[in-house]
Amino acid sequence: MSGDFVKKCPECGGINLFYNKEKGEVICKDCGLVVEEKMVDFDQEWREFDGDSGESKRRTGAPMTYTQYDQGLGTEVGQKADLYKLEGKEKNKFFRLRKWQYRISTAIERNLKLALAELKRVSSYLKLPKSVEEEAARIYTLAVQRGLVRGRSMESVVAGSLYAACRRHDVPRTLDELSEASGIEKKEVGRTYRFVTRELGITILPSNPADYIARFASSLKLSAETQSRAIEILERAQKSELTSGRGPTGIAAAALYVSALIHGEKRTQREVADVAGVTEVTIRNRYKELLDRLKLEKEIKKTKKKKE
């Protein structure tokens, strides 16, 4: 492995980094820069393809957070020295707390076992790469340890973690797909996704519409030329600032729709809308914007004439 356990501050290059567990931040003591949560996530990406021993590595892989969990409880229950000072009721209280600690930790173990099984199921249903599954498992583990599952169903947090992992690895799956695979309502998946990423301080880059093109194109059985034309259209659209603030799937769908028209491989708005998980209306809106700004009318007319 790449053995870079010594993290450097990207600002000043110093190695005096301080990890604030509560906040999940990394702070550089030299220049005061908050290097933020990315540092924690980096080692996940190095550990991508370690195939067989996934389970065991997962356990040993996150010492910092496991210790955090122990610390939290440890201070609540008290040190051994305190035990001698206690009597009667107090002693009982102490043992009751100990019992609780035991129960909680086994509860977490059990929860994790179940959840990771569910996560594996959904992940294989969606044919996600191993690296994404690993990341999702880590995210979920963190979520459990921070008690973020309370008040939410285990399944929805699993779905949210998977969605987040997909986004971070540029392997976008739509909320609809996650929803279908996990049996959790789309709203709920989105909600827990946002909640979990915010609480864990995971930064998510807005997903790139181009990442969706390949998948959409193949389920619509469109040619490779159509596909690359769609990507080209997307690039131009981005330069014309047609993409900011809009849903990436809608833009990808519209670009694909136009591209199909140009190449004489027409698909109905309905068909495109279905695979992209948006409505025809959205495609129409994006489509119109594309035509207005990028003057693609000519190209469409060209192929129309060719047919005659």
Add this chain to the structure above:
DNA sequence: AAGACGAAAGTGGTTGA
């Protein structure tokens, strides 16, 4: 008859006071 178009009203989330 199917597809494309667009208006109008509703939903869920973000933002800024």
Add this chain to the structure above:
DNA sequence: TCAACAACTTTCGTCTT
């Protein structure tokens, strides 16, 4: 915490092919 707001959806009537 609440209201304004933007993006997107649903629904539905009309036009086009």
